Amino acid sequence: MDRNTIIGLVLIFLIMIGFGYFTQPSKEEREAMQRKADSIAQVQALQQQKKLEEEKAEKKVASIEVDTIKQEQVESQLGAFSNATSGVEKFVTLENDLMKVTLTSKGGRVYSVELKKYKTYNGDPLVLFTGDENTFGLQFWGDNKAIKTNDLFFTPQSSDSVIVASADSVSLTMRLQAGDSAYIDYTYTIKPESYMLGFDIKFSGLDKTIGNRMGYIDLIWDTKLLHLEKGLQNEQNYTTIAYLFQNGDYEELNPRSKGAEKEEISNKLKWVNFKHQFFSSVIVAKDHFVNADLLSEKLNDGNHVKHFNARLALPFQNFAQETINLSLFFGPNHFKTLEAYGLGFEKVVPLGSNIIRWINKYVVINVFNFLSRFISNYGLIILILTILIKLVLFPLTYKSYSSSAKMRVLKPQIDEINAKYPKKEDAMKKQQAVMALYKKVGVNPMGGCIPVLIQFPILIAMFRFFPASFELRQQSFLWADDLSSFDSILNLPFSIPWYGDHVSLFTLLMAVAMFVTSKMNADQMGDSNAQMPGMKFMMTWMMPIMLLLWFNNYSAGLSYYYFLSNLITIGQTFMIRRFVDDKALLAKLHENAKKPVTKSKWQQRLEEMAKQQQQAKKKK
Missing domain, CATH: 1.20.5 (Single alpha-helices involved in coiled-coils or other helix-helix interfaces)
Structure with missing residues (x-):
């Protein structure tokens, strides 16, 4: 850049500064x-x-x-x-020594129920249901208006927040106002040492407000039952809606249904039970329920077992002045406790039917309760119970073994008969000859089966008793922390179909003991059951494997009982073998063969059938 250019730029800069200075507004202008x-x-x-x-x-x-x-x-x-x-939600608690029932002014309903003597598997207070997950209220129509009391605010007729029944019964009324002199009252009454809560519904002065042409009024109960026990799957299998008809018949929805289970009941009911595995929530009518719609759905959210809904129709006529008497039961599914109320509650305990229920009700439960007076360890009680049962059944066990031994020592003679009649068309002659041999030596081929069949009801009774036994709930023994649920000694990082994600040791021991017992029985028969190899394989191998898969998620108390039963059977078999001499037994059978034979009616019928077949062949 030359000198002239620099001088020009400086002059332009000075001119711009001077112009800005002389043209700026004055102070007054600013x-x-x-x-x-x-x-x-x-x-x-x-x-x-x-x-x-x-x-x-x-x-x-x-x-x-x-x-x-x-x-x-x-x-x-x-x-x-x-x-x-609209209103402010208030809570009032009715309490006795057994339970704590919290009521809410919103809906005037039972908000939650805590059973004070019990805990969940995790050690938390045992609450059957709670909060807004429980809907309970009336539903009716009047002047084309749908009224649901569960959404409305009641007024507690007491200023106390906690009311305790220590010596006498106490009551609380929740009032739903519908005008100056019209209202609906819910009155709850609790007694000392009782799981029953009185529940009366009173209508007053509503005849001009609401009309009723149906002859009944609907009560809606909807709730989600909380997960309380160790094994969710087993708990779900025993949780369902049960109900008793007015004539005393008992029914329940299928607890093992994978989908929603519904039932529309048009007959009169006495009570409906939202039944946990070990606890019940029952609504009881003093008179009856006209009809009902029931719904059960399985929940898999980890916190709940199932969702229940019930619409119950209460007989009803007069909104001007009428009282409906109901009761609510919240308590354990303990057989004697339920039976004491005299309302058939004990039928919810799944003890089986007919002779199976008779065995459990009059024998097993009484023996179990008697032993529990002196022994606090339920593992030992099961051991003693098993020994007592095996001692009672020992004569049948001995007879079954003796019958099997007789058929085994006759095996050479049976083989001779089979060789004499090798053709299929001679099957009737062969069977007739075998039966004649048995009759001659005094052997009853059904002698080994009948004792087993007699013992079978007891096995089924135990199968029904242990998973449903409230006494075993949260009772520990050896490595099992809860005899009412599975006894896991190893948790697997994966789930095996039909088996589960853990290993139950009592179930494993039971399967091994059952295999040994079945193997000994098969050896006892020798080759006499060669015509039924499939049955031999089924009993020796398949049955223990099937029960191993089936019982892995079942009650540890049941697997423990079957393990002990098979273990004692093994010991009895070894003992009986020492007193049964095959040579002496065969000699006795030969002595019997020398005696005159009288044909039984059954043998006579077999011979008659054989003659008819021979005559039919000759005609052809």
């Missing part, structure tokens, strides 16, 4: 401009504030109009009950 700007900003602010106030006023008017519309809708829908749509 103050006037500032006042003008402030005035404009103030006007804009006032305009904005006015606009906001106008919008706020418009919203307020709109809100008032919406609230008015809503109120009109509520009054249109609920009529006299419209004032009960």
Whole structure:
């Protein structure tokens, strides 16, 4: 850049500075401009504030109009009950030495139930249901209005938040107001040392407000039962809705259903039970329920077992003045406890039917309860019970073994008969000859089966008793921390189909003991059962494997009992073998063969059938 250029740039810069200095506004001009700007900003602010106030006023008017519309809708829908749509939720607890029942003013219903003497498997307080997961209230129509009391606010007729039944029964009334002299009362009554909660529903002065042409009024009960026990799968298999008809017949929804289970009942019911595996929530009618709709759904969220819903129709005629008497039972599924109420509650305990239930009810439970008076360890009680049962059945066991031994020592003679009649068309002659041999030596071929069949009901009775036995709940023995559930000694990182994700040691021991017992029985028969190799394989191998898979998630007490039973059977078999001499037994049979033979009616029929077959062949 040359000298002239630099001088030119400097002159331009000085000219610009001078122009800016001489053309700038004076102090008075700057103050006037500032006042003008402030005035404009103030006007804009006032305009904005006015606009906001106008919008706020418009919203307020709109809100008032919406609230008015809503109120009109509520009054249109609920009529006299419209004032009960809002309120402050209050809680009152009714308590005795056995349970704590919390009631809420919203719906006037039972909010939660805690059984004070029991805990969950995790050691938490045992709460059957709680919170908004439990819906309980009346549902009815009047003047085309659908009323659901569960959504309305009742007023507790007591200022106490906790009411305790220590010496005498105590009551609490929840009132749903429907005008000056019209209301619905829920009155709850609790007694000392009782799992029963009285529940009376009283209607007063509602005849002009609500009409009823049905002859009944609906009670809706909907709840989610909480997961309380160790094994969720086993708990779900015993959790269901049970109900008793007015004539005393007992039914329940299928607890093992994979989908939703529904039942529409048109006959009169005495009570409906939302039954846990070991606890019950029952609603009982003093008279009866007219009909009912029931729904059960399995839940797999980890916190709940199942979702239950029941619509129960209560006989009802007069809204002017009528009281419906009901009761609510919340307690354990302990057979003697349930039986003491005299309402058939004990039928929910799955003890089997007919002779199976008779054995459990009059023999097993009584022996179990008697032993529990002196022994606190239920593992030892099961051991003693098993020994007593095996001692009672020992004569049948001995007879079965003796019959099998007789057929085994006759095997050479049976083989001779088989060789004499090798053709299929001679099957009747062969069977007739075998039966004649048995008759001649005094052997009953069914002698080994009949004792087993007699013992079978006891095996089934034990199968029904142990998983349903409340006494075993949370009782530990050896490595099993809960005899009512599985005894896991190893948790697997994966799940095996039909088996599960853990290893139950008592089930494993039971399967091994059953295999040894079946193998000894097969050896005892020798080759006499060669015509039934499939049956031999089934009993020796398949049955233990099937029970190993089946019982892995079952009650440890049941597997322990079957293990002990098979173990004692093995010992009895070894002992009996020492007293049964095959040579002496065969000699005795030969002595019997020398005696005159009288044909039984069954043998006579077999011979007659054989003659008829021979005659039919000759005609052809």
